[in-house]
Amino acid sequence: MSDQIVIKILLVAAFVVFGIVLLRPGRSARNKAIRAITLLVLLACGVFAVIFPSVINDLANIVGVGRGADLLLYAFIVVFVGNALATVRRQRAQDLQITRLAREIALRNPEYPETRS
Amino acid sequence: MDEFICSNDDTWLIVPLYNEATVVRQVIEEARAVFPNIVCVDDGSSDDSVIEASAGGAVVLAHPINLGQGAALQTGIEFARAQRGAMFFVTFDSDGQHEVGDALAMVQRLRNEPYDVIVGSRFLDDRTNAGALKRAVLRLAVLFERLSTGVKLTDAHNGLRAFNREAASKFQIRQNRMAHASEIVAQIGEHKLRYAEQPVHIKYTEYSLSKGQSLWNSVNILTELFIK
Numbered sequence: 001m002s003d004q005i006v007i008k009i010l011l012v013a014a015f016v017v018f019g020i021v022l023l024r025p026g027r028s029a030r031n032k033a034i035r036a037i038t039l040l041v042l043l044a045c046g047v048f049a050v051i052f053p054s055v056i057n058d059l060a061n062i063v064g065v066g067r068g069a070d071l072l073l074y075a076f077i078v079v080f081v082g083n084a085l086a087t088v089r090r091q092r093a094q095d096l097q098i099t100r101l102a103r104e105i106a107l108r109n110p111e112y113p114e115t116r117s
Numbered sequence: 118m119d120e121f122i123c124s125n126d127d128t129w130l131i132v133p134l135y136n137e138a139t140v141v142r143q144v145i146e147e148a149r150a151v152f153p154n155i156v157c158v159d160d161g162s163s164d165d166s167v168i169e170a171s172a173g174g175a176v177v178l179a180h181p182i183n184l185g186q187g188a189a190l191q192t193g194i195e196f197a198r199a200q201r202g203a204m205f206f207v208t209f210d211s212d213g214q215h216e217v218g219d220a221l222a223m224v225q226r227l228r229n230e231p232y233d234v235i236v237g238s239r240f241l242d243d244r245t246n247a248g249a250l251k252r253a254v255l256r257l258a259v260l261f262e263r264l265s266t267g268v269k270l271t272d273a274h275n276g277l278r279a280f281n282r283e284a285a286s287k288f289q290i291r292q293n294r295m296a297h298a299s300e301i302v303a304q305i306g307e308h309k310l311r312y313a314e315q316p317v318h319i320k321y322t323e324y325s326l327s328k329g330q331s332l333w334n335s336v337n338i339l340t341e342l343f344i345k
Contacts, residue, residue, distance in 0.1 A: 064298070096291070098182075098184075099184055099188050099293055101185075102180045102181050102182055102184055102188070103180070103188065104194045104196070105180075105181050106158065106178040106180050106181070106192050107178060107192065108178055108196060109178070109179070109318060110178055110196065111154075111167070111176065111177040111178075111179070112176055113171050113172070113173075113174045114171075115174065115177065
């Protein structure tokens with residue numbers, strides 16, 4: 001087990017860095033807070049999984065997956081897809097805002113032809 | 118032509134414009150002979166489209182960035198319906214593929230018949246020469262729209278449409294890019310607007326063909342419609 005100590009430290013360090021980034025002061029809406037808490041819990045699970053990898057294996061066996069690594073992959077895919085969908089939705093909302101902004105600018109500056117017959 | 122100028126004071130032509138500097142002036146000038154009120158919505162053109170359209174005699178609104186034809190139409194509709202005395206609205210392409218006479222006939226129908234929207238169709242007579250593949254794709258689009266909106270049209274993506282205030286206040290185009298044509302059809306059904314079709318001639322000039330919609334766009338339109 002001791003030969004894996006380096007990667008363990010690296011992974012834990014990475015998660016800790018993510019956690020610090022998350023905890024820095026930012027936006028205030030409630031669902032953002034909920035998202036942050038969820039992420040923190042996930043990070044804690046990550047740390048736990050790195051320190052006690054056998055737990056993931058046991059968990060995998062309980063849910064009928066052969067290895068812990070497979071379970072992690074599945075979890076990763078779920079999170080990734082969820083994230084991708086959230087991004088698309090946010091993108092659409094942002095596009096709509098940009099459209100409204102650009103339209104407002106256009107409507108405020110009509111350019112009339114110099115000579116109207 | 119003077120009688121037309123008087124009689125069409127209550128009509129606004131809405132012309133989305135994107136990089137058409139070579140033709141737009143002539144298109145606007147020809148249309149102005151019949152419709153005195155024209156609003157061009159420039160969608161972030163990088164050429165002299167704005168200057169040319171203005172020289173042709175149109176009111177020009179300019180999107181600061183390129184948003185797409187659907188967004189330009191919506192901007193034009195919002196501008197036109199806020200104008201004093203505006204009763205009828207026509208969406209008209211800036212590349213010269215539509216005929217002013219067709220637009221005039223459509224507005225006349227709105228005046229005389231109980232419709233909210235008159236949609237142009239290429240396929241009601243045989244003036245328009247579309248390629249076989251293009252024809253097939255448009256037919257497929259029509260079928261798709263009939264199934265999904267209940268609105269029965271023969272030409273799904275004709276840019277020439279005329280509508281009254283009632284319809285103008287209902288249209289809310291959110292599809293910025295090409296899928297707006299289907300969206301308009303959907304909203305005709307949704308708001309139970311009274312609609313009819315008018316045979317129109319699309320001039321597939323060498324110019325419009327050289328930059329016209331490629332058939333690949335139909336794939337893009339479908340993706341835009343389905344992935345919300």
